[in-house]
Amino acid sequence: MATEYGGYMGKVLRINLTTREVDEYPFSDRERELFIGGKTMAAKILSDHFKGTEQPFSDENMMVITTGPMTGSGAPSSSRFNISTLSPLTGYVTSSNCGGNFGYYLKKAGLDALIVQGHCEKPTWLEINSGKVIFHEADDFWGMKTGATQEALDEKMKLPNGRVRKNGKICIGPAGENQVLYASVVSNERVAGRGGVGAVMGWMRLKAICASGNKEISVKEKEKMVAHTQKWFKYLRKHPLTGEQLPKLGTAGLVSSMQMKGLLSTKNYSEGHFDDFELISGERLAEQYNIVNKGCLTCPIRCSRTVEVEGKAVKGPELETLVLLGSGICNNNLEAVLRWNYELDELGMDTISCANTISYAMEANEKGLWDNGLHFSEIDDLSAVMEKIAHKEGIGAELALGSKRLSEKYGGTEFAIHAKGMELAAYEPRKAVGLGLGYAVSNRGGCHLNGGYAVILEGLGLSVNPTTYHGKADMTMLMQNLMEMISASGQCLFTSYAFFPAPLMSHPNSWYTKLVNAVLPYCGGAVRILNKFPEIAAIHLPVFHHTKGFEYVTGMKMPFGRYMRCGERGYNLERELNRRFGVDATKDALPKRLTDVVQDPKDPNSKVPLEKLKQVYYHARGWDDNGLPTKKLLQKLNIEAK
Ligand code: SF4
Known part of the structure; x- marks a missing residue:
């Protein structure tokens, strides 16, 4: 219309x-x-x-x-x-x-x-x-x-x-x-x-x-948008995350920080550190294999790497693939990861789910539950295994089902690392419990981004206490709503990194960054007020160029508060939709390895206190105890329930 x-x-x-x-x-x-x-x-x-x-x-x-x-x-x-x-x-x-x-x-x-x-x-x-x-x-x-x-x-x-x-x-x-x-x-x-x-x-x-086609994509206020875009590009290019880290090392640059923080999923998420992490790091990828940086259309961040595989210039791996086909299966052979990354894209298969299904199978074999010939750190046959998965031949026909279904057949549900049937991303959540909550409640299953990416506060941007539950539910909701709307508008979620003021990222040891880290867990109440009444923020934030840009392109009024409300509507709409297919609080779950077993025996808090976090999160979202949006909330958000 x-x-x-x-x-x-x-x-x-x-x-x-x-x-x-x-x-x-x-x-x-x-x-x-x-x-x-x-x-x-x-x-x-x-x-x-x-x-x-x-x-x-x-x-x-x-x-x-x-x-x-x-x-x-x-x-x-x-x-x-x-x-x-x-x-x-x-x-x-x-x-x-x-x-x-x-x-x-x-x-x-x-x-x-x-x-x-x-x-x-x-x-x-x-x-x-x-x-x-x-x-x-x-x-x-x-x-x-x-x-x-x-x-x-x-x-x-x-x-x-x-x-x-x-x-x-x-x-x-x-x-x-x-x-x-x-x-x-x-x-x-x-x-x-x-x-x-x-x-x-x-x-x-x-x-x-x-x-x-040749249709024109209209922009309501062209001149204003051109000027705004110039400022926006400049801001992103100056920001330490979008202007330095991502262009320099891509998402792969996070491997080293994840190792330091105990977030590097290793051996099917049984550990958070990998002794050979340097061999699969973004630094090594950049120094020895990266030919050139690439980016999607109109992107100043250009996070994509190009590497050489068998004499051909191809897309390099993202962090998820590096970690899950590296430390995840106890493999330190970076060249093999580059090759698999290319092969999986060629076969048209998700690298995250494929890697986690293989690491589940390796552990099931190690534990004597399923004699499948796959072993941690033995990688010679993996290209052939991936080819078999794509064609559903031999063992590939089973691995094509994903880790949830296999664990229901062979056992080991406690180490089949998925949420709602979708395998988790590469961040080990026992040292970032807010992200653990996000994985569990995410609408599409074990996704760090749809889950709110609280890990950026818990160690990969800021350094808020990663194992406390304080403040995490409200911050998760805020981040989920924000990213929902960025995604709905057609922009890359990486632009949301610039939401965090640059000085905090550039000076992690300064007194003011330490103060922010210390205070944030106790700001849950304030964040909740913003989440509940976003319209009070009837302004454009200087660190967040998206809202003004949206207004110039569409001509729709979009102050920050309304932007957040639209994100909230989107998140609740997907939840209501999934309710019809059976989602409720029982489906917001993680495997027991992450909720019942501590990662660090010296730290009793190094596991995800999921039930506690869920209660606060449901309350913050205005959902009932069963994790479902109430009729009143849906009405308020103009969402029709069926
Ligand atoms: S649009 Fe996003 S994914 Fe594409 S190059 Fe830019 S930052 Fe990377």
Whole structure:
């Protein structure tokens, strides 16, 4: 539906793969004001359809691909798009966010979002050119890895003059085709990795989507936005996290700090330190393997690395992959991690879930529960194992199910490291208990980002006491709401790092940083007031450029308080949606290894006091004792319950 706001293309297209019908899906300006874009817009669309009886691999499921109003606006790190669907891994709604250029080209094609339903008789790829949808057979591509698929698509997009029409694409690899429960969707070298979105696309027999067009992405107040963007870029480039650490070392730069703080998941999260951490560190990666830094469109941070694998320049690993395929399986061979990272992207498989499933299997074997031939630190056959997972052959057919299902079959649920069925990220939460809470309550399962990333306060930015529960629930809620809205608007979550005043990050040993660290756990009450009544912050914060940028692009009033309220709405909407599929307090759980066993025998607090944290968190969110949003809260947030 046409819009009065800038940043939106004013059109959502619905494609039924079974009937090949294409129509416009109504999405009004009132809905844009409330549900913004990205994962929140997707949740609204899914919420209008899902009753809670749908199955991930069925025609009742749908894949909603959304951009945000900031996508392609020229604002920093604004190339993001999102894929939401019912996850085959968790059975709940998942959202998976991705950079690259597909979001930009979807908007250039004239669309804010795509809804894909049904399934194709035969393998298919979709061409979306200026809003027109063309179905193509993909028999030739089926079975191809993601790199070859994208090259083949570029061949198809060649113009009569031999040039490739500018386009953005997403595709799946063999893992998606074979419905590995944690298969990813790949776009250029970027990946929508989590929750098995690639498996849903594979079930639909949809190999790829290619978007192109020349529509203008409008910006309401262009001149003001240009000036604001210049300031914003400058701020990000000067900030110690977004201007130094991430450009210099990428996310891999965190390995050394995680080792120091006991956060480096080692041997399937049984420890927080790895003796050989230097061999898998970001510093070593930068010195010996990094060829060049890369970034998504309009990103000054450029956190991505390019490395060489078998003579080819390819994307380097992120922190999660380095740790979980390094210390996680007691492997210090960095070159092997670089190769696996590339191979997993080529196969179209989430590196986090794959690595954690393998480390679970290694421990199950070590403990005599499952004779599977996998051993910690023995890595020679792992490339072949990954290939088998993608094709569901031999042991791969079992590993393709993820750690939760395997632990239910073979035992060892206490060391199957997942939440709601999705494997945890690389941070060991017993030395960052706020993050432990975040993992447990996160809407999409064991995710550090959807969980609020409290670890940035607990050791990786600030150094607030990592094992106290004081203040953590309220801060987790604040961070979750903030990141929800950044994501909904179409920007990269890494821009949220600059929310923390630079002097605190640059001078960790100064008296003022120490004071902030000491005082923050006792600020839960103040944070709760801000969480409950965000509208009191009817201002733009000098350290947070997102709100003004949002206003200049869209023309919507968006002071900080309203920004936070929109984030809160998005978070609660996903929770309400998941309630229909059975989420309640019992599902906000972590494996016993993290809640019942201390990491450090000398520190009785080095485990996650989850039940205590959950009670405070539910109260802070205004949820009932069963962890569900109350009717009153949903009404206040304009969320319709079913
Ligand atoms: S910070 Fe990294 S992931 Fe985010 S937009 Fe920039 S390059 Fe992409």
